[in-house]
Amino acid sequence: MSRLLAFLLVLGLIGCDGGDPAAIFEGEVAGVEIGDGPTYVSLRAAARGATAVLPASAAATTQWDLAFDGAEVRLNGGSxxxxxxxxxxLATPFTSVTDALREDVAYRRDGDSPCFSGPPRAVCTGPGEGLLGETDGQIVPVLGRVLLLRLADGRGYAKLQVESVMESPGGAPRLAFRFALNPEGSSFEE
Structure with missing residues (x-):
């Protein structure tokens, strides 16, 4: 009887993969270098516990969701x-964003949306815009901003807030952000 119970317990643990695959994931990513050239980031990979930063060879794929290139943020879509x-x-607290499908927002695609300064992007860069800015030649987060995005594969949504930008020992800026991801839907509430 105890062997059967032990076997069932082990079988139950093997069958448990950490929860529902459509469950909402919340986490943080730190140390993302945003220096020379675009840094491609996969939020799905980060949610699985894998490395969030992808190699440059991923640029022509839908594996990455967003890319950081200095103060510029690109989304994997459009141009x-x-x-x-x-x-x-959005200029709102991270915790107040509970669903991605909101009537009060108009989503934008890279290449289709004019910006005050810089190329047409969904996430503009410039004074008072975007997630990142520049002050005295240093990249800084724009506080109180949340990026709401549909993932590159079109199946889920995420919200993201840059928490800090620090200079690495090598001199390249590295950022840290927190995010929530719903891999199959738009709600960020359980």
């Missing part, structure tokens, strides 16, 4: 990549 990512930057 920036083959994906279907769209996004919008």
């Amino acid at each position: 920036s990549g083959p994906g279907t990512a769209i996004g919008v930057v």
Whole structure:
């Protein structure tokens, strides 16, 4: 009887993969270098516990959701990549964004949306815009901003807030952000 119980317990643990695959994931990513050239980031990979930063060879795929290139943020869709990512930057607390499908927001696609300064992007860069800015030649987060985006594969949504930008020992800026991801839907509430 105890062997049967032990076997069933082990079988139950093997069958448990950490929860429902459509469950909402919340986490943080730190140390993302945003220096020379685009840094491609997969939020799905980060949610699985894998490395969030992808190699440059991923640029022509839908594996990445967003890319950081200095203070510029690109989404994998439109003119920036083959994906279907769209996004919008909100001036609101991270915790107040509970659903991605909101009537009060208009999503934008890279290449289709004019910006005050810089190329047409869903996430503009410039004074008072976007997630990142520049002050005295240093990249800084724009506080109180949340990026709401549909993932590159078009199946889920995420919200993201840059928490800090630090200079690495090598001199390249590295950022840290927190995010929530619903891999199959739009709600960020359990």
